[in-house]
Amino acid sequence: MHWINFPLLTIMIWSGLRIYWADRADPFGVGIGFIGWHWFDLFPDSVNEKLGLNQTLARGMAFHFTVAWLFTLNGVAYGLYLWRSGGWRHLLPEKESLGDAAKVVANDLHLSTAPLPPQGRYNGAQRWSYTLILVLGAVAVLTGLSIYKPTQLSFLTALFGGYEMARSIHFFVTLSFVAFFIVHIFQVAMAGFGNFWSMISGYELESEKPVGDSQTVSEAVSA
Amino acid sequence: MPKNESVPKSESVSKNPTTEKDPSLAREQRYAALERGTPRLDEVQFYQRSRRSVLVGGLAALAGFSVFRSIQTADLVDRAPGPLRAVHEKNESLWRALFREDHLARTFDPSESSPIRVNGRKGLDEDFDPATWELRIEGPDGELLGTHSMDDIRALAKVDHTIEHKCVEGWSHVVTWGGARFSDLASLYEDQLGQLPDYVDLRTPDGGYYVGVDLATMLHSQTLLTYEMQGQELEPAHGAPLRLTTPLKYGIKQIKRIGTIRFSHQQPSDYWHERGYDWYAHL
Incomplete structure (x- = not known):
């Protein structure tokens, strides 16, 4: 259960970045707006293009909303295991x-x-x-x-x-x-x-x- | 001190007089008792087991990776890999079952709202002539049930509300819409149709953009046939004369410049569904 988190979270973050980068107007600037100022561009466009994360929103959402269930189930199973054992x-x-x-x-x-x-x-x-x-x-x-x-x-x-x-x-x-x-x-x-x-x-x-x-x-x- | 069920009675920490004087000793004893259940192996067994675990783990990792690859390369169903499309549909059944019409989206004070950005122009044919516009209402077989002018729509009870519009791209925007509830228009057709079919198909006059929406969402009290934004008449780029707005769906479902509305028994085709997105796209 511990190890499964690694591939699951890797896919969650990878697909999450596909969603995150769908909005070209730097959503992270919006994301931390409540603190009051813009910190940094998390991923400049060049890095993003090298990772092939552009224009892949639909696939990103599909993976994210699929693997999220596995991540949740794994977490619940781990919680139950911690409790019972x-x-x-x-x-x-x-x-x-x-x-x-x-x-x-x-x-x-x-x-x-x-x-x-x-x-x-x-x-x-x-x-x-x-x-x-x-x-x-x-x-x-x-x-x-x-x-x-x-x-x-x-x-x-x-x-x-x-x-x-x-x-x-x-x-x-x-x-x-x-x-x-x-x-x-x-x-x-x-x-x-x-x-x-x-x-x-x-x-x-x-x-x-x-x-x-x-x-x-x-x-x-x-x- | 936390309760510790695994400490046998005879070794119970509280019975040991030395621990009264040295609390850290008591902790060490408690931890030691906790570890007593852990299986311990000699060196040969330990490395044998470890090797076996690495082998099994390696195979599991390979199997996991091949599952991932097979999803990535699976046959596409409406431009989404088959297995992921199947999960979209499972998610849809789950959230349809959990749907409650009295769960309302949060509303805001109009002063918090501002004009929303123009994010899509599909189906907004340049040659459009507002003077010739009319809203066509069709039955399940495409038969014309009625047409409406903007005056007809304005004659329905007007709703103004300020809600958070959400885009699949991740951004959201607080905006004030004004319009008529779709449910009020639909009720005009209840006599003709009897029970309303399960789906509603909405298209632009040029057919360039089209969405399918489930009836429950369409009949929700916050789903509007919208003709005003920020108290002003809708601009062409925002879908004049009439567009759909609903805080129950992402922006991709909130079609601009509606030309035809068809009540349908089958799940209608949908522009972005055909391009790999979830058909339901519910919030």
């Missing part, structure tokens, strides 16, 4: 996680050499970012629905501040996915291959005992 205990932030996250990030950026706080499978920063990305996934689906059927689902559109606002949020969530992906891949690469194999196979190597294993704990107690 108890996996959420590894994932959801705890009350200490925010403080832990700050320490972990400071350590990763080599700003601090203080010892890291205790952690389970995921540290505080991971708990927060992995939970946040799930929430963003849900927001992507809900803002998507509210710009897909703004009249039939007008209550949902209103919840996100109207059609244009929902559309802006939809773009920002997309940018967040891309940013998350880049940091995520970098972190996985830094964590090494043993960790990568575990991501793929779903098993852990016996010699790589997690921090806080009962044996280490009892040793710590006796010491």
Whole structure:
């Protein structure tokens, strides 16, 4: 379920760009208009032409409104799995996680050499970012629905501040996915291959005992 | 401390006196208990499983990619790849089933509105003579049921509303339309037709642009036969003398300069549907 997101989101962003670029009047300028000024052209025309994203709106919409269902189903399935398996205990932030996250990030950026706080499978920063990305996934689906059927689902559109606002949020969530992906891949690469194999196979190597294993704990107690 | 069902009673953290003094130790024990359920393998098994997973994953990725390629290269149905056209139609049945006529599009204050841009001129034949214009109403077999002048349309109850017009291209624009509800015109034909057919086919006088719309959308209270924009008479580029506007559909369905309206039992042909777009194009 984790891996399926990669091809699904790739198609969603690719088809989304086809829709995004259908309006030649730089919709992103409109998209962030509520902040009050124009930031930048996300994709200059030249890049857009090289990617072959011009004049492909109909195909873009068709893919977007097809794969959106698969992305939604996958997300719902993952949510159910987290709930039924108890996996959420590894994932959801705890009350200490925010403080832990700050320490972990400071350590990763080599700003601090203080010892890291205790952690389970995921540290505080991971708990927060992995939970946040799930929430963003849900927001992507809900803002998507509210710009897909703004009249039939007008209550949902209103919840996100109207059609244009929902559309802006939809773009920002997309940018967040891309940013998350880049940091995520970098972190996985830094964590090494043993960790990568575990991501793929779903098993852990016996010699790589997690921090806080009962044996280490009892040793710590006796010491 | 969060409830933790996977901790066996005998090892329950709360019973361990040392944790009272060191909360981080308690956390470590709790995390350790959580990990106890994770299957652990020795090195040989671990890499064997990993290799197998990579192989299976690689095959799945290849299969996924070939599905994607097969959609991209599938036979086109109305210029959309067959599988995607099929999903468009599934989506249409779903949203038709969920359609509620009392779900209204948001309306705005007229002061928030401004003239909308001209985004399409198809079907707006240059030689058009407004003086000879009349609206033709046809039955399912193309038989003429009646004709209307602009005075007839203006005689129907007038509706002014400010709504957000939305384009498939992604832009939207708040605009004020004035006109008559299509449902008021349609009710003039209920006696002739009995129950109204499921679809409405609308065409420009020169036949250069044509749209098909489902009856439920046409009869919606916000679907107007429009002759005013921003309180002014409609300009030719915006579809004078009479165009369709509805916040239930994208702009591609809001045909300018209507010449003929036909009640139809079959799904009518539609200009942009024939060019790869979803027929329903509903909002």
